Amino acid sequence: MAVTMADITKLRKMTGAGMMDCKNALNEANGDFDGAMEIIRKRGQAIAAKREDREASEGCVLAATKGDFAAIVALKCETDFVAQNKDFVALTQSILDAALENKPADLEALKALTIDGRSIADLIVDRSGVTGEKMELGFYEFVQAPSTIFYIHPGNKLATIVGFNLPEVEYQVARDVAMQVAAMNPISVSRDEVPADVVAKELEIAKDKARQEGKKEEMLDKIAQGRINKFFQESTLLEQAFVKEPKESIQQYLKSHNKDLTVTAFKRITLNAE
Structure with missing residues (x-):
């Protein structure tokens, strides 16, 4: 049977496929909408399988x-x-x-x-x-x-x-x-939610850096603790400096609007x- 523009438009609306894809599918299915939809779906499955190793970035x-x-x-x-x-x-x-x-x-x-x-x-x-x-x-x-x-x-x-x-x-x-x-x-959200392994890794990095700077071994824990506090201030939401007003933290910003408010x-x- 002859495929009309109305048929093509209807199938395109149902599937989102291009006009020519719809026309070809309808011709192949002899005007049957279910058959045409199945043809389009199988084409999608074939393309998906063929491009499985491609990167979708x-x-x-x-x-x-x-x-x-x-x-x-x-x-x-x-x-x-x-x-x-x-x-x-x-x-x-x-x-x-x-x-x-x-x-x-x-x-x-x-x-x-x-x-x-x-x-x-x-x-x-x-x-x-x-x-x-x-x-x-x-x-x-x-x-x-x-x-x-x-x-x-x-x-x-x-x-x-x-x-x-x-x-x-x-x-x-x-x-x-x-x-x-x-x-x-x-x-x-807060320093209490930072995974323990992340904290341990950051402490070790801080100690190694202090060693490379020539700091005494007995001072490393204290220095590392100071640097981990800086890490929390830079990396946890409530302690981060508010980008619109760097002199206050996000926590201070929230409290200035409602003392009970938090994330x-x-x-x-x-x-x-x-």
């Missing part, structure tokens, strides 16, 4: 909040050209929406969620068939707290989410903290080289 990172839940997702691809495509960004957004609605526990649970009857994992394979590039859901992170905020850096390569201990936080204050996380990349958790995802 580009992509789109989006974040959002819904009440006490905030999430970040990163859909990865091979080139920035594809990453900036509106359909690719729209797919990333739909995955994020599904995460906000269903609150999956981890990345695999997110992949298993369905959108319009198709699993997210299958939708990504389908999109790979459309673009001809390897694609993967690279990251998924979330926080739950009495109040949450998100920040997406221009270009959709970096995003952060932050949770606070109080249900109502002034928007600009919350956004400032989310931007601080984006700019300064802290390793934890409970944050997540940061970036596709940028750092």
Whole structure:
């Protein structure tokens, strides 16, 4: 049967595939929509398998909040050209929406969620068939707290989410903290949350440096402790200097707005080289 422009447009809307891909699939399936969709899906699976060893270093990172839940997702691809495509960004957004609605526990649970009857994992394979590039859901992170905020850096390569201990936080204050996380990349909220192995490693580095500087062995522990305090000030969110007002820490900034306010958790995802 003859394939009409209306048929091609309908299939394109259903699959996101290009006009010629839809036309060819419909012709091959003799106008059967289910058959044409299966042809497009198989093409995506073949491309995904063929490009398995390729590096997906580009992509789109989006974040959002819904009440006490905030999430970040990163859909990865091979080139920035594809990453900036509106359909690719729209797919990333739909995955994020599904995460906000269903609150999956981890990345695999997110992949298993369905959108319009198709699993997210299958939708990504389908999109790979459309673009001809390897694609993967690279990251998924979330926080739950009495109040949450998100920040997406221009270009959709970096995003952060932050949770606070109080249900109502002034928007600009919350956004400032989310931007601080984006700019300064802290390793934890406070020094108490820094893994013990990281602290031990930093102490050893500090001692070695002091030795190289010719410091006496009996002074090394004291010197190392001073340097680990500096490490905490540079690397933990609450102790970091506020980028907008370096004379005060993030903790001081929060307390200046509400003495009970603090950060409970944050997540940061970036596709940028750092």
